[in-house]
Amino acid sequence: MIRFSKEANLAHNTLLKRNLENPILKEYNDINEKERELLIARHIHKIMILLQLDITNDSLKKTPDRISKMYINEIFSGLNYKNFPKITFVDNKLNSNEMILVKNIVLISTCEHHFITINGKATVAYIPKNKIIGLSKINRIVQFYSKRPQIQERLTKQILIVLQVLLETENVAIIVEMEHFCVKARGVCDVNSNTITSSFGGLFYSNKNIRDDFFLHKNTI
Known part of the structure; x- marks a missing residue:
């Protein structure tokens, strides 16, 4: 039986409970x-x-x-959750309650309907409670869930929920903007359109000022 890390199991089981895990056949593991x-x-x-x-x-x-x-x-x-990134946390000894934001995270994924590339970028932010995560680990989690046959809407929700459960805070926000080559290279062949999805939790959802601050930082060069 394949064993995964504690963080990988927590992420996987949480997505299963939320009906947001990819349709992966257990018998092939x-x-x-x-x-x-x-x-x-x-x-x-x-x-x-x-x-x-x-x-x-x-x-x-x-x-x-x-x-x-x-x-x-x-x-x-x-x-394969054996490839789930090793996560580094530090205790929030500074009692930081300010937004931490990582933007322009490169995303390369695959459309699960046509097995053709979708690519773009993500911006992720969180307001810590008891834990702070190593910055590169946010990129690695984002990229882990992109390395699958995906739909953008599910990918966006997966990243939000996994970060929420690992960081033990609802205060997470994400925006994903991607080009879909199943739109560009086939069918309608629209080479100019992008797709934007977002998901907000905790204070990013309930507090307009914090949400506006997120957009301000996201759009700052």
């Missing part, structure tokens, strides 16, 4: 990684043949292996 990699490569190989590609070509013959490794180790690595 114990498949050996090498076996999973081999099986994915075999299926990619079949897809390429069905697309009438010459899989014996020097440029293509290693493509199934490349895609398999890329799926598991890179663009879908967030499906």
